[in-house]
Amino acid sequence: MEILKKSVVVALLLGIQFVTAQDQKALQDAFSKSYVLETGLKYNEAIESLKNLNANDNYPVQLRLGWLYYQGKRYDESVLAYKKAAALMPASVEALNGLVNPLAAQNKWNDVEQTYLSILKNDTQNSLVNFRLGQIYYNRKDYAKADKYFSTSLNLYPFDYDAMLMSAWNYYFLGKFNEAKELFNRVLLNKPLDTSAKEGLSHIK
Numbered sequence: 001m002e003i004l005k006k007s008v009v010v011a012l013l014l015g016i017q018f019v020t021a022q023d024q025k026a027l028q029d030a031f032s033k034s035y036v037l038e039t040g041l042k043y044n045e046a047i048e049s050l051k052n053l054n055a056n057d058n059y060p061v062q063l064r065l066g067w068l069y070y071q072g073k074r075y076d077e078s079v080l081a082y083k084k085a086a087a088l089m090p091a092s093v094e095a096l097n098g099l100v101n102p103l104a105a106q107n108k109w110n111d112v113e114q115t116y117l118s119i120l121k122n123d124t125q126n127s128l129v130n131f132r133l134g135q136i137y138y139n140r141k142d143y144a145k146a147d148k149y150f151s152t153s154l155n156l157y158p159f160d161y162d163a164m165l166m167s168a169w170n171y172y173f174l175g176k177f178n179e180a181k182e183l184f185n186r187v188l189l190n191k192p193l194d195t196s197a198k199e200g201l202s203h204i205k
Contacts, residue, residue, distance in 0.1 A: 030052070030053055031060075034046040034050055038071065047068045047069065058088075059092075062081050065081040066099070070098075075106050078101070079099060086099065093123050116132060131149065135166065147171075164186050164187045168184045168187060172200055181201065184198075
């Protein structure tokens with residue numbers, strides 16, 4: 001009995017739901033149907049096939065609903081589904097990455113920023129999230145803050161085109177021309193005809 005209790009506690013911590021064979025069959029059928037309907041761009045019908053399960057406490061269902069709502073441009077409902085998924089699995093990076101999509105579609109950039117910051121609490125070395133946070137601050141012309149996130153992304157992927165180019169321009173606007181020049185030249189090793197890198201170099205004497 002004690003072992004059973006411990007198993008239940010572990011399962012709850014991992015976000016695992018115990019389901020009967022019948023429930024599992026219903027889940028598999030609903031997911032399969034939703035993929036077919038999604039392929040046919042029938043997003044609302046795909047959503048209904050999953051909503052009929054009444055599985056508010058099921059992580060895969062809520063994650064899938066978040067995606068389908070987003071594809072169907074039902075952004076508020078997509079946000080709610082992704083937030084449910086994130087609440088069910090608090091360490092989940094994928095749920096928060098999914099949440100960014102409907103928020104960005106609604107131009108809710110402050111919410112996007114906070115979501116990315118939440119991801120970095122669990123995954124500090126996430127290159128893509130660091131890069132996108134850098135972009136947010138770069139677009140706000142907060143180049144000092146952008147540098148922190150671009151630098152992390154660039155250190156992880158030193159020859160990545162986007163990381164190099166954005167870091168180069170960010171250095172340029174920070175007045176760090178030597179660093180900018182070095183990166184613009186490195187970009188041209190990756191893409192020899194890149195016009196943005198050539199433009200950057202033309203501004204540096």
